[in-house]
Amino acid sequence: xxxxxxxxxxxxxxxxxxxxxxxxxxxxxxxxxxxxxxxxxxxxxxxxxxxxxxxxxxxxxxxxxxxxxxxxxxxxxxxxxxxxxxxxxxxxxxxxxxxxxxxxxxxxxxxxxxxxxxxxxxxxxxxxxxxxxxxxxxxxxxxxxxxxxxxxxxxxxxxxxxxxxxxxxxxxxxxxxxxxxxxxxxxxxxxxxxxxxxxxxxxxxxxxxxxxxxxxxxxxxxxxxxxxxxxxxxxxxxxxxxxxxxxxxxx
Amino acid sequence: xxxxxxxxxxxxxxxxxxxxxxxxxxxxxxxxxxxxxxxxxxxxxxxxxxxxxxxxxxxxxxxxxxxxxxx
Amino acid sequence: xxxxxxxxxxxxxxxxxxxxxxxxxxxxxxxxxxxxxxxxxxxxxxxxxxxxxxxxxxxxxxxxxxxxxxxxxxxxxxxxxxxxxxxxxxxxxxxxxxxxxxxxxxxxxxxxxx
Numbered sequence: 001x002x003x004x005x006x007x008x009x010x011x012x013x014x015x016x017x018x019x020x021x022x023x024x025x026x027x028x029x030x031x032x033x034x035x036x037x038x039x040x041x042x043x044x045x046x047x048x049x050x051x052x053x054x055x056x057x058x059x060x061x062x063x064x065x066x067x068x069x070x071x072x073x074x075x076x077x078x079x080x081x082x083x084x085x086x087x088x089x090x091x092x093x094x095x096x097x098x099x100x101x102x103x104x105x106x107x108x109x110x111x112x113x114x115x116x117x118x119x120x121x122x123x124x125x126x127x128x129x130x131x132x133x134x135x136x137x138x139x140x141x142x143x144x145x146x147x148x149x150x151x152x153x154x155x156x157x158x159x160x161x162x163x164x165x166x167x168x169x170x171x172x173x174x175x176x177x178x179x180x181x182x183x184x185x186x187x188x189x190x191x192x193x194x195x196x197x198x199x200x201x202x203x204x205x206x207x208x209x210x211x212x213x214x215x216x217x218x219x220x221x222x223x224x225x226x227x228x229x230x231x232x233x234x235x236x237x238x239x240x241x242x243x244x245x246x247x248x249x250x251x
Numbered sequence: 252x253x254x255x256x257x258x259x260x261x262x263x264x265x266x267x268x269x270x271x272x273x274x275x276x277x278x279x280x281x282x283x284x285x286x287x288x289x290x291x292x293x294x295x296x297x298x299x300x301x302x303x304x305x306x307x308x309x310x311x312x313x314x315x316x317x318x319x320x321x322x
Numbered sequence: 323x324x325x326x327x328x329x330x331x332x333x334x335x336x337x338x339x340x341x342x343x344x345x346x347x348x349x350x351x352x353x354x355x356x357x358x359x360x361x362x363x364x365x366x367x368x369x370x371x372x373x374x375x376x377x378x379x380x381x382x383x384x385x386x387x388x389x390x391x392x393x394x395x396x397x398x399x400x401x402x403x404x405x406x407x408x409x410x411x412x413x414x415x416x417x418x419x420x421x422x423x424x425x426x427x428x429x430x431x432x433x434x435x436x
Contacts, residue, residue, distance in 0.1 A: 002285060008277060050285055057269065064268040078276040084285045094279065116267060120333050144387050145394050151401030155387055158404065162384045173313065180315050190315045199340060217329050224332060231337065234330040235267050241275035250281040259338050264327045266346055 004028065004053070005083045005091060006044040006066050007076040007239075010106040011037060018042040021073045028062045029053075033070075036088055038095045041102055044070055045091060053084055071239040075110045077102070078241050098248060105245050112207050113237030115216060119175070119202035120231045130171055134164045169194055172201050175230075179204075182219050186212050191242060205242040213237060365418040366425070372414075373425045376407055 004027070011018045015037040022033040027046030035042045044066075053059070063081045070076055085091060095102065121127075139159065145152045172194045179202075180190070188206040196203045208216055217234065224232055331338075383400050386392055392400065415421070 005279070055273075060269055060272050061265065064272045067272070078272070080274075080276040080278050081272040083277075083279050085279075085283050086285065090283050094283075115329070120337060122337070144390065144392075145397050147394065147398070149398060149401070151398050151405060154405045155384070155397065155401040158380065158384050159388055162381065176313055176315075184318075187317045188315075189317050192313045192315075194313065197340075199337065213329075220330060224330075231333040232330055233263070233328070233333050233338075235263070235327050236329060238267070238271060238327070241271035244275065244277050247278040248280070250279070250283050259335065259342070260326070260328050260331070262342055263331075263338070266342060267327065 001047045002050045002053075002084050002086060003045050003088065003091065004048045005079045005085065006033065006046070006063070007070050007078050008095075008102050008106065009035070009042045009044060009070065010075040010103075010110065011035075011040055011042040013040055015042055018044075018074060021070065025066055025069050027066060028059050033066070036091050036095075038092055039099065041095050041099065041106070043091055043095060044076075045088070048084060050084060053082075055082055067239050075106055076239060077105055077109065077244050077246070078239050094248065094250070097250075098246065101246055105243075108245075109207065109240040109243055111210055112240065112243075113210050113213065114240045114242055115206045115208055115213075115234060115236035116238065117179075117202070117204045117206065117220065117235075118200055118233040119204075120199050120233065121201055121229055123198040126229045127168060130167050131164060134160065134167050137163070139163070165195075168201075175202065176204075179223060182223050183216070186216055186219065188216075189243065207240060207243045210237070366420060369411075369414055369418065369420060370425045373411060376411055379407070380404055 006027075009018055015035065018035045018037070019042075022035040022042075022044050025033045025044075027033050027048070029046070029048050029052050031047050033044050033046045036045055037043075060081050067076075067078045071078075139156075141148050141152050141156050144155070144159075176192050176194075183190075183206075186208055188208045190204055190206045193203040195201055206216070213236075220232055220234055224230070383404055387397060387400065415425070
């Protein structure tokens with residue numbers, strides 16, 4: 001019987017407690033979870049016949065449900081969906097080999113939640129000023145070549161396109177600075193992806209102390225008041241999926 | 252109209268969840284993992300090629316770290 | 323999920339739709355791989371990689387053009403090459419019936435690269 005791994009858990013020297021938490025949670029194929037333990041780390045696992053495992057939306061969402069239930073009762077690092085191994089022994093070996101990194105990562109996320117933030121704007125409206133500024137810059141073919149050919153014209157369009165992209169990126173970077181400043185009191189770790197699309201200009205995640213959730217929402221609301229043209233989508237609290245610093249490649 | 256908003260809230264939540272559970276979290280790969288989605292093997296191969304490429308893309312990703320507490 | 327996970331949402335209803343679709347593409351690409359559409363999935367993956375490299379090459383090339391260190395002949399050849407590359411990409415996209423959206427895959431653990 002194969003095993004699917006759900007999460008790495010800090011057991012604080014009390015493995016029986018984690019055992020009990022695990023056993024009361026239904027796994028994605030019906031059988032309940034159990035915990036494997038090594039010193040101060042436990043791993044939540046359930047049996048799964050390899051034949052029953054497929055990458056489906058339903059199973060993935062159910063997997064998320066398990067993580068959520070676990071995270072309400074412990075400090076954990078979620079495992080990516082679909083990590084199926086042959087035996088308990090392999091899992092114990094993984095913990096032993098990566099004990100300190102796991103422990104450090106667990107300490108980092110203790111008492112914290114992950115929050116997501118997407119910033120969305122109406123591209124046509126909001127980028128108008130930036131586009132106008134880039135257009136007004138004196139840049140023609142003669143800036144780089146004396147000949148007007150199909151190819152130099154093509155390059156001109158590309159240069160203008162990249163200049164616009166750079167200008168937009170700079171604008172978003174300024175926004176990130178502003179957001180960071182607004183969150184100074186909360187002092188989170190954060191990661192941002194810029195210009196996900198024309199309209200999703202920022203996709204960020206924050207690791208924030210559980211007690212500071214309301215403060216965080218208020219800070220973003222204050223920020224929103226300063227930016228009529230921007231829309232914010234805040235989600236959470238989530239288990240710390242995005243603040244896992246461990247990737248293991250083992251043969 | 253109100254139904255629309257509720258449906259959307261559900262959709263958003265589902266997508267946020269799927270994004271996290273499929274693309275984030277601790278990644279364990281290698282022979283010890285029984286690969287059920289072959290596409291993962293291709294991802295692994297790509298990883299080798301794209302590591303250096305990712306460095307060039309670094310400007311796409313910004314990370315902020317918490318300030319050190321004042322002494 | 324018993325708890326409401328949306329803490330703030332000021333996005334107008336119709337704009338959410340686009341955002342949702344964009345994320346859905348990235349997310350479900352990992353789910354939809356079946357033996358039947360494996361070909362399509364593989365083409366999508368390969369072309370995404372090629373497109374990524376093409377965009378990076380383009381970016382570097384354009385920087386050099388702007389930088390002023392190239393001769394006119396070099397610039398002309400560069401323009402020609404870039405144009406051909408882009409045209410080839412468009413051809414491939416048509417052949418495999420892929421859109422720009424398809425080629426911005428969230429490549430699993432590699433994250434959004436474009």
